[in-house]
């Protein structure tokens with residue numbers, strides 16, 4: 001069973017908020033003694049997903065949770081927006097697809113950087129991406 005030890009809610013309304021999310025995630029990872037690779041991974045994924053919420057979703061929120069499952073400590077982050085949503089989820093997860101003339105590697109790259117990744121989206125009503133990075137006690 002997963003227990004939530006702390007939660008931090010950050011809104012994503014402007015470019016500066018992406019940096020704030022990135023910084024908060026990095027600070028929590030360092031405080032909780034994630035190694036430098038894991039810290040960089042969850043920080044980079046957070047930055048990409050916060051950017052997607054802003055750029056593609058218009059705005060959104062990041063809910064950062066410090067969790068435990070009995071033998072591991074984790075950082076779970078839920079990114080939610082009420083933007084246009086994603087029509088073809090397999091296509092965006094495959095990578096290389098973009099509607100923003102960028103690299104189209106944010107989602108596929110983020111997925112590889114975390115231990116758990118879930119993307120839920122309803123066209124017309126929004127997108128929710130949940131990622132978790134774990135470390136042993």
Ligand SMILES: Nc1ncnc2c1ncn2[C@@H]1O[C@H](COP(=O)(O)OP(=O)(O)O)[C@@H](O)[C@H]1O
Pocket residue numbers: 048052053056057081083084085086092095097098099100101102103104105106107108127
């Ligand atoms: N939160 C979101 N809301 C709506 N569409 C999204 C969202 N996140 C990603 N997408 C869609 O998935 C595509 C791929 O996203 P991503 O891999 O991050 O690449 P990029 O952001 O560089 O385009 C985006 O171009 C966009 O069409």
Ligand SMILES: [Mg+2]
Pocket residue numbers: 048051052105106107
């Ligand atoms: Mg992106």
